[in-house]
Amino acid sequence: MDATHAPAVQVGDKVRKGQNLCASEAETTCICPITGTVAEVRFDPAQHEFVVTIAPTKPG
């Protein structure tokens, strides 16, 4: 997601599939593809983006 705005989530947050991970004021929405826990939020300078890593919740 574009790094102009901070992500709406941080490390340790529980997220659900379909949830918007981008800040509300951001240009676009970033739909969470899976349900899980945010494991990392990393800034990628080359793309000027935040890369959010989500650890999936184990079924059952």
Add this chain to the structure above:
Amino acid sequence: MTNRRSVWTAITLMITLVVLPWTTLTSAEVFNYPTPQTDPNDISFYQAPAKMQSYPAGAVRVRNVILCIGDGMGLGQVTLARMKAIGAEGKIHMQRLPVHGLISTHSANKLVTDSAAGGTALACGIKTNNGMIGMAPDETPYYSILEAAQAKGMATGLVVTCTMSHATPASFGSHVKSRKMEPEIAAQLIGNRINVLFGGGRKYFLPKSHSDSGRKDDRDLLAEAEDAGYTVIGTANQLRWVRGPLVLGLFQLDGLTTLSPEPMLAEMTRKAIDILDETATDSRKYGRGFFLMVEGSQIDWACHANKAEACARQVLLFDEAVRAAVDFAVADGRTLVVVTADHETGGLTIPEGSLKGDEIKAHWSTRGHSASPVPVYAIGPKSERFGGVYDNTEVPQRIAQTLGIKPFPQARK
């Protein structure tokens, strides 16, 4: 016989030592990028101002303009760097400039700008939407102040520590709908025949057949640049030897590491000034002076990571480049230097710390950009026009006024 062999060996060695630095790189060559050798938080390179008083104000006519942009550099970043380097009682070089101002940074569609809209405001004098480069929200391209200076007969240059095609330099030398179009931006930069291009991002100049390429087409922009008369370089040693009037220096595949043995921003700035001043002096085509934009690109990156040490280091690297620009301007007497930023990053404040600056606490309110106004510092002839509180679009408009460029802003036909 032995003596003759020794002579030939000596001659060969001399040829190697003299000719190699001049050898330009082509895309076909394998280029081994240097491994960083120094501490990424080291600030021992920084030379604090010896005197506390301000630089003298300039006089008369503007021949050259050097616009220095600290990407993401708000007052908090400047204060943090000052505290780390000198302490509460000192000033870093940019703070010693005689004229101070503040500018707002909002874009056409957002209170919080990105570097594309912020760069476009500083380059073209217009508001645009976040993400857009060198054009209005309706996609009408506008001349940048660099292009207007070039049309006036001035030599031009861009010096950065990000990729050459990143949002800020792109705003001065290209016109695209999205900052993500770096391969297209790289092509436009070469096509615009900007005299000096120093930074990173070699991958966007390599054809897709090259293993390091960032392009999706077969264009070899390094070869195209050479065909267009550019000298293409890739190392600090080549930078020392190269001469104008057209030089493309790409010192990394991606953004620079800002570590040795890469050329530092100040070193690239000094060299760009040398080349542009010489070109403007010797060439009838570029005989009206020069325009140079220098960006401390990675202040923003350090602030997105909320890393105070890295932020201070990047501001001080930028400040060394400002010093190089100001040293030239003071000696030249006809050069206007304007230092500013495209936006603030991190919402940085300093809630507590020691006066000596050794126990500074940085507080970050966001990992994104903020809408805080950013500083302007200026020196040189007509620098008084850059004081006060105003909008970022007025920075290139005021530069255009000092150079007698009008109308500005102006749409490209």
